[in-house]
Amino acid sequence: MRLTDTGDLWWKTAVVYCLDIETFMDFNDDGVGDFEGLAHRIDYLAELGVTCLWLMPFYPTPGRDDGYDIIDFYGVDSRLGHHGDLVEVLRTAKDRGMRVIADLVVNHTSDQHPWFKASRSSKDNPFRDFYVWRDEIPPNAPTNVFPDKEDGVWQLDEKTGQYYLHNFYRHQPDLNLANPKVRDEIAKVIGYWMQLGFSGFRVDAVPFLKQDGDPGVDPHELLRSLRKYLTRRAGDSVLLGEVNLPFEEQYAFFGGEAADELTMQFDFVGMQKLYLSLARQDARPLADSLRERPVLAQESQWANFVRNHDELTLDKLSEAERMEVFEAFAPDEGMRVFDRGIRRRLPTMLAGDPRHVRMVYSILFSLPGTPVIFYGEEIGMGENLEQAGRLAVRTPMQWNAAANGGFSRARSRRLVAPVTPDGFGPAHVNAADQRSDPDSLLSFFEKLIRRYRASVEIGWGELTIIDAGVDCVLVHAVQGQEGRMIAVHNFSSDPQEIEFALPDGMGPNAELVELLRDGGVVADEKGRVSIALDAFDHRWLRVHDGDDKRLS
Numbered sequence: 001m002r003l004t005d006t007g008d009l010w011w012k013t014a015v016v017y018c019l020d021i022e023t024f025m026d027f028n029d030d031g032v033g034d035f036e037g038l039a040h041r042i043d044y045l046a047e048l049g050v051t052c053l054w055l056m057p058f059y060p061t062p063g064r065d066d067g068y069d070i071i072d073f074y075g076v077d078s079r080l081g082h083h084g085d086l087v088e089v090l091r092t093a094k095d096r097g098m099r100v101i102a103d104l105v106v107n108h109t110s111d112q113h114p115w116f117k118a119s120r121s122s123k124d125n126p127f128r129d130f131y132v133w134r135d136e137i138p139p140n141a142p143t144n145v146f147p148d149k150e151d152g153v154w155q156l157d158e159k160t161g162q163y164y165l166h167n168f169y170r171h172q173p174d175l176n177l178a179n180p181k182v183r184d185e186i187a188k189v190i191g192y193w194m195q196l197g198f199s200g201f202r203v204d205a206v207p208f209l210k211q212d213g214d215p216g217v218d219p220h221e222l223l224r225s226l227r228k229y230l231t232r233r234a235g236d237s238v239l240l241g242e243v244n245l246p247f248e249e250q251y252a253f254f255g256g257e258a259a260d261e262l263t264m265q266f267d268f269v270g271m272q273k274l275y276l277s278l279a280r281q282d283a284r285p286l287a288d289s290l291r292e293r294p295v296l297a298q299e300s301q302w303a304n305f306v307r308n309h310d311e312l313t314l315d316k317l318s319e320a321e322r323m324e325v326f327e328a329f330a331p332d333e334g335m336r337v338f339d340r341g342i343r344r345r346l347p348t349m350l351a352g353d354p355r356h357v358r359m360v361y362s363i364l365f366s367l368p369g370t371p372v373i374f375y376g377e378e379i380g381m382g383e384n385l386e387q388a389g390r391l392a393v394r395t396p397m398q399w400n401a402a403a404n405g406g407f408s409r410a411r412s413r414r415l416v417a418p419v420t421p422d423g424f425g426p427a428h429v430n431a432a433d434q435r436s437d438p439d440s441l442l443s444f445f446e447k448l449i450r451r452y453r454a455s456v457e458i459g460w461g462e463l464t465i466i467d468a469g470v471d472c473v474l475v476h477a478v479q480g481q482e483g484r485m486i487a488v489h490n491f492s493s494d495p496q497e498i499e500f501a502l503p504d505g506m507g508p509n510a511e512l513v514e515l516l517r518d519g520g521v522v523a524d525e526k527g528r529v530s531i532a533l534d535a536f537d538h539r540w541l542r543v544h545d546g547d548d549k550r551l552s
């Protein structure tokens with residue numbers, strides 16, 4: 001790989017930033033964030049170092065699943081602006097060097113979508129087969145994704161006496177993806193947004209695309225054809241899949257070696273093991289999952305994340321492990337949701353300890369893969385537990401210490417969601433204050449992102465987990481043709497002294513330059529390095545040799 005390849009496979013060294021238009025910035029002061037507001041914050045994101053925006057659903061919606069219930073795949077929710085405003089965002093982002101991807105939610109629609117209204121109107125309606133209908137509930141029906149509200153995935157529709165499939169809420173009927181007409185519609189939707197200037201999609205709910213039983217759908221075949229179609233239209237566009245499955249199945253959803261399905265996938269397993277490691281102050285669960293993570297084809301990439309807009313799901317941990325994480329980070333029942341997840345953001349879970357928070361983001365940006373951040377993470381926003389369920393972490397972005405955190409000048413009761421109260425509220429946590437403070441979390445993120453972008457081996461290189469002889473410390477190396485670095489993370493609240501051997505090839509007497517602070521470390525003649533770590537310390541060390549012409 002040459003440095004210049006990073007411009008082609010841009011997603012391998014990207015910084016992805018997820019936001020919901022309605023909670024980001026309200027320009028017309030009606031209490032709801034809008035495209036114009038986002039346009040005015042593009043420079044903030046560019047300065048932070050974001051290279052790819054992921055826009056959560058902005059389509060017309062009855063809003064019963066925060067926009068993941070869509071009534072028009074080609075539309076723009078009028079509360080947020082119109083198509084023209086969206087195009088202005090795309091254009092401004094492009095000018096600032098940022099790509100934009102959209103949420104593609106095609107597993108289901110809202111029950112208010114005209115297709116479903118037609119489909120349920122009679123058994124012989126031409127749209128009947130756009131959804132999955134059965135005379136009876138099939139045996140072994142899976143459980144619903146939202147067990148707090150739904151007790152199954154089949155809903156009887158009185159009018160025609162048949163059941164329709166809904167893996168999510170009952171107001172989100174699953175599309176019949178086995179129907180070629182539905183597939184054609186999906187392709188057209190993709191083509192439409194690509195034509196407007198999007199660079200790809202975050203694909204919602206991938207494991208559910210298979211649907212149920214007879215006729216069923218081969219989701220791999222579906223994704224292969226969508227990927228082919230997408231890259232025919234724009235060769236460097238991406239599909240970033242939400243696939244919360246074991247590694248083996250994820251590997252298949254990349255298309256394995258052929259790499260012809262999803263371009264990127266979130267590492268849900270790694271994320272959950274990270275929290276287990278944090279709860280135990282023991283790096284081994286995370287280290288093990290990194291070792292087990294399949295090595296991907298060159299075009300494919302892992303998307304690493306610490307939090308997203310949903311619950312922090314712990315479904316891939318054992319019951320006992322889940323309880324450990326719950327006890328550490330969600331001690332009250334009200335902080336949990338669906339019996340499997342936590343509805344909090346990171347800083348509150350870590351009791352606001354800046355060393356701990358920084359160490360976690362340092363891990364995120366140093367792990368092989370591409371980091372994805374959820375708006376507000378860069379300033380350390382907390383959650384509002386008074387909001388129902390997953391909405392707790394979807395509060396308005398906190399821009400400054402003014403009323404409503406500078407998100408909107410509407411009366412606070414008109415806001416789309418109340419701002420986070422108390423200690424993590426805008427008076428204490430906001431972007432404006434942090435921009436002028438070189439020691440703030442925001443400044444730390446900016447530095448981290450600069451270093452990450454200049455260390456392309458993180459996105460491209462090979463991973464080695466190094467034994468540091470201490471369970472609470474993770475030492476990992478990433479080596480690419482264009483660079484080599486070592487990252488050290490202390491999961492413990494106690495200082496540690498560690499000594500480890502550099503992997504082969506990094507050599508004796510190697511000079512290691514600190515990337516996140518001044519100074520450096522030199523390996524001894526046997527290639528061994530000794531480092532003293534503070535509590536929750538984090539270090540990025542670039543192996544410096546004569547051939548490395550990067551500016552440090």
Ligand code: GLC
Pocket residue numbers: 065068069105168204205242309310
């Ligand atoms: C995905 C989204 C989630 C949504 C669900 C149904 O899991 O991340 O927010 O509720 O799909 O579309």
